[in-house]
Amino acid sequence: MLKHHFYVVSILCLAAALAPLTGCSGKKKIVAQPKQTVKAPEQKPAPAPQVQAPQKVEQKAKEADEVPRDLRMATIYFDFDKSEIRSDQRSSIINNGQLLSRYKKVKILVEGHCDERGTNEYNLALGQRRADAVKAFLVDYGIDSSRISTMSYGEERPVDTGHNETAWAKNRRSESVITSTNVSSTDF
Numbered sequence: 001m002l003k004h005h006f007y008v009v010s011i012l013c014l015a016a017a018l019a020p021l022t023g024c025s026g027k028k029k030i031v032a033q034p035k036q037t038v039k040a041p042e043q044k045p046a047p048a049p050q051v052q053a054p055q056k057v058e059q060k061a062k063e064a065d066e067v068p069r070d071l072r073m074a075t076i077y078f079d080f081d082k083s084e085i086r087s088d089q090r091s092s093i094i095n096n097g098q099l100l101s102r103y104k105k106v107k108i109l110v111e112g113h114c115d116e117r118g119t120n121e122y123n124l125a126l127g128q129r130r131a132d133a134v135k136a137f138l139v140d141y142g143i144d145s146s147r148i149s150t151m152s153y154g155e156e157r158p159v160d161t162g163h164n165e166t167a168w169a170k171n172r173r174s175e176s177v178i179t180s181t182n183v184s185s186t187d188f
Contacts (some may be wrong), residue, residue: 067103073176076134080115080172083129085137093134096176097141107180110134112152113159115168120154127152134174149179 074092076085085093100106112127112134131150139145160167 067106067178067181071099071103071106071178073099073108073178076130076174076176077169078130078172078174080168081118081126083126083133085133093137094141097138097143100138100143100147101141103181105181106178107147107149108176109179110148110150111157111175111177112150112154113157113171113173113175114155115171116155116158116163117168118155123154124152127154130172130174134176 073096076089076093076096078084078089079086100108110131112129112131114123114127114130118126128150131152135145135148135150138148155171158167158171159173160170162168
């Protein structure tokens with residue numbers, strides 16, 4: 001009897017061990033899939049920097065030099081009978097310097113103006129000192145002096161024709177007028 005038990009248990013163990021391999025009818029067979037190895041993604045070399053053709057570089061340089069049609073320089077105002085740059089005008093003149101630094105082909109005429117008080121001769125001289133002060137500031141800022149010319153109009157071109165301090169304060173000024181934006185053929 002013991003032998004019988006041994007045979008029954010052995011057959012059951014063998015059947016249990018073989019069952020997953022043979023499967024039973026009505027159940028899906030499980031087929032072991034071969035192990036797949038996962039490949040590391042291919043390391044692609046970094047793309048080489050693209051070198052632009054000289055024509056495209058020249059094109060971009062020309063575009064950077066193009067001066068907007070509406071480019072305007074700030075007016076600089078002065079105290080009565082003075083040609084020193086006022087502290088409240090420094091940001092305006094620095095802005096003018098930045099514009100000239102950005103647009104290297106621009107040339108300007110700095111016009112000096114005065115109010116109506118004083119003689120014509122005195123106001124022409126004062127207007128010239130004002131224009132020269134603006135030019136000196138811009139040259140100190142780093143702008144080539146050959147790009148800046150000066151002229152005095154004295155009291156001849158007021159922006160406000162009134163005869164009071166408000167009008168006179170508007171007329172004590174320098175204006176920077178763009179005279180040239182041309183790019184010559186020797187610039188390439």
